[in-house]
Amino acid sequence: MDNLISELKQISNSKKLTFPEKFYFSTDRKTIMGEITFKEILFLDYRDTEAGSNPREYNGLKKTNKVILQSLLSHAEMFKFLHSGIIISLTDVEISDTKQVIKYSDCCLTNGNQTRFIVLIITLLKLFSSNQNLSSINSKNYNSFVKNTFGDSPKILAILHRVSFSKISQVVAFLKDNTKYFNKFRDMELNSFLNLKVRIQVNPINFIISDLEEKLDEYSVGTMIAEANNDTQNVRTDDIFGNKYKMDLETYLFNIFNKINKDKVKIEYRFGEVSDGADKVHILTLLRPIIATGILTKEKKIFEYTNQRDPIYKTFEKLLRNKEKADKTIKVISQLIPSLYTIRKTYVAPELDLQKKNFQREYIGKATAGELSETIVAKQISSIKDEKEIEKIIKPHINYNIEHIFPVLIYRVRKLFNKSGTPEKIDFIVSEDKLPDFFRALIEAIYKKYIETKLGGLRSSLTTFARSKEFYEAGGETYIALKNAYHLKESDFIEKNKYLIE
Amino acid sequence: MLYTLSPEHQRMFEGRKSIKPDITLTDMSKATILKNHKQFENVIEKNIRYAQDIIADLPYKEKMPPDEKKMLIEALLLRACALWENYIEKEIVLLIDLDPSNLLNEFDLPKNTDVNPKLIRAIIFSDHYRDFHDIDRSMSFFDRVIVDKNNAFKKITKRRKEKINFIYKLRNYLAHYSEFSKINLLRAYKQEPYNYKRFLEPGSFLIKQKGKHFEDLVDNFKMSSIHMKTIFR
Numbered sequence: 001m002d003n004l005i006s007e008l009k010q011i012s013n014s015k016k017l018t019f020p021e022k023f024y025f026s027t028d029r030k031t032i033m034g035e036i037t038f039k040e041i042l043f044l045d046y047r048d049t050e051a052g053s054n055p056r057e058y059n060g061l062k063k064t065n066k067v068i069l070q071s072l073l074s075h076a077e078m079f080k081f082l083h084s085g086i087i088i089s090l091t092d093v094e095i096s097d098t099k100q101v102i103k104y105s106d107c108c109l110t111n112g113n114q115t116r117f118i119v120l121i122i123t124l125l126k127l128f129s130s131n132q133n134l135s136s137i138n139s140k141n142y143n144s145f146v147k148n149t150f151g152d153s154p155k156i157l158a159i160l161h162r163v164s165f166s167k168i169s170q171v172v173a174f175l176k177d178n179t180k181y182f183n184k185f186r187d188m189e190l191n192s193f194l195n196l197k198v199r200i201q202v203n204p205i206n207f208i209i210s211d212l213e214e215k216l217d218e219y220s221v222g223t224m225i226a227e228a229n230n231d232t233q234n235v236r237t238d239d240i241f242g243n244k245y246k247m248d249l250e251t252y253l254f255n256i257f258n259k260i261n262k263d264k265v266k267i268e269y270r271f272g273e274v275s276d277g278a279d280k281v282h283i284l285t286l287l288r289p290i291i292a293t294g295i296l297t298k299e300k301k302i303f304e305y306t307n308q309r310d311p312i313y314k315t316f317e318k319l320l321r322n323k324e325k326a327d328k329t330i331k332v333i334s335q336l337i338p339s340l341y342t343i344r345k346t347y348v349a350p351e352l353d354l355q356k357k358n359f360q361r362e363y364i365g366k367a368t369a370g371e372l373s374e375t376i377v378a379k380q381i382s383s384i385k386d387e388k389e390i391e392k393i394i395k396p397h398i399n400y401n402i403e404h405i406f407p408v409l410i411y412r413v414r415k416l417f418n419k420s421g422t423p424e425k426i427d428f429i430v431s432e433d434k435l436p437d438f439f440r441a442l443i444e445a446i447y448k449k450y451i452e453t454k455l456g457g458l459r460s461s462l463t464t465f466a467r468s469k470e471f472y473e474a475g476g477e478t479y480i481a482l483k484n485a486y487h488l489k490e491s492d493f494i495e496k497n498k499y500l501i502e
Numbered sequence: 503m504l505y506t507l508s509p510e511h512q513r514m515f516e517g518r519k520s521i522k523p524d525i526t527l528t529d530m531s532k533a534t535i536l537k538n539h540k541q542f543e544n545v546i547e548k549n550i551r552y553a554q555d556i557i558a559d560l561p562y563k564e565k566m567p568p569d570e571k572k573m574l575i576e577a578l579l580l581r582a583c584a585l586w587e588n589y590i591e592k593e594i595v596l597l598i599d600l601d602p603s604n605l606l607n608e609f610d611l612p613k614n615t616d617v618n619p620k621l622i623r624a625i626i627f628s629d630h631y632r633d634f635h636d637i638d639r640s641m642s643f644f645d646r647v648i649v650d651k652n653n654a655f656k657k658i659t660k661r662r663k664e665k666i667n668f669i670y671k672l673r674n675y676l677a678h679y680s681e682f683s684k685i686n687l688l689r690a691y692k693q694e695p696y697n698y699k700r701f702l703e704p705g706s707f708l709i710k711q712k713g714k715h716f717e718d719l720v721d722n723f724k725m726s727s728i729h730m731k732t733i734f735r
Contacts (some may be wrong), residue, residue: 288605354558365728368728
């Protein structure tokens, strides 16, 4: 095993691909096709490289990936015929005279990333089980195995870092539950497995862009290829947007957030990309409440857009395309983002958590006292015999989605944001000592409306309600009462800095 | 027959020119009973919310050391038990007041005795100390002094009564720290639904899982009150 591990480390650092047989190299030098062994693809880069960035992370043992795993275990020899092959983009390609070696500077695995990760997980589990019992695997002994085996190879660790232990344990659980595949896995010889071949297409970016009329850099071409390769697949809009606009988002919208939260919170541009246990926040979480402030859209569009990811991304896409014209608004948004995130983290999330328990008690009490006769659960409650059943009926109606409630809260208080004397900061004009009570009262009013509507019977879906003007009116009276009690003076700051995206 | 309104009833009808003819004295007494429930439920809810705030480590508050949290939570549990006892004492009096015939019979008093809540309280509590927190143990007394149709204690379910008994094991240990109370509590910990193998100080037990046990046990008092109210539905 030690020899094999050394070989894998050497391959991962070599910046070259070695083919067992001659590959096809077109006369225009722009197409390379051939077959390559699994061990050559195990640690190929796929994100944020000069050769482009693949918008997809490994998404676990979902339907297609399970089929790939099954086929790798039960029809290993047939695999290259069952699989459509992988595609990679390379920069600074140099082709050996033998047409069996390609040297490069950067690589982006644009298609076949899921397959690569499954091959990698099988390899890791085989290596793990060569010294330890697979059934004893846990996060602690897995991490120490990785450290002991690959600790001296930063390149390999960077790729392994992208596969959380939960993804590894999905495969272990699958093997445990399926004796047939477990036996195949147990009997498999790792070296032979890693010498299995897969078809590969290589896009040599330096050759591709050499005679393009349009001047494009290697990264743009690589990313364009990666996105096109993934377009027909089930890639999340989030991942495509995050991947495409990462640089702009970092430079213009998340710049102040990153300055404030440096090393404390990592922004996730693609789902699952931050898997080291650090505090993370997804781009949508940061962008969504901006829509609720109304700084980018017409009033009536706020309700409709805030709870739909596509219009949110489209709005920001248009905003970033008009960076120069919308410069003032972009600056305000970059200041609003950390401020809104603080409100969410400090007040809204913990308060919702507490209020959920309060409402559960309240409504279980009401159901027991027979006070929910006008609701959709009345019939169910009247027919139950065991009081524990009441809890089971009520609890789902008290559950909430913070993404439904938080935007309404921000919509409600948006006129309380004002320009600050401190640069790169926005003031929220409620004094800090009053903030807990202020937000508690508003959240309670909005959350109550949410529950009452659910219990009253939704006319359509909960999502439709969450996007309705009716829901955005929740907390209105409470807001007026608080505004008067605390003598709050509304500001037109957001209104003045509006940039309407049609 | 001339009735004198209690100060509570007087407050209830303050500002009215007359008592509406459709409001009977039984309605008034029931309203007082429901008020007793409401007050008790509100104060228990406040107790739970205060405990949750302590346990939650809210980001905008200074973090409280675990030992302080445990002490406060234990104190809140003792307070909840005291509130429960106070509420039951009031409840018994008010339920008897709805129809005092059983009480008069139990204490060999003339059937035409003109009773009111104050007198009922005096009859029940003045001769010796009575404590009613253990509902099952007190049930035979309740049966003797409260007429069956008004005996709201019958509405408390077995599950609720078991939880009350458990919380009193915690309370007794906190009140005495005696070996006897400790053994009793450990025995209760070992049983369903907790199934613990070793003894845990009440504070540690109550703040576990973001205060889930505290909430469940103290809310049980409130839920018992809600169950009792259903007798007047």
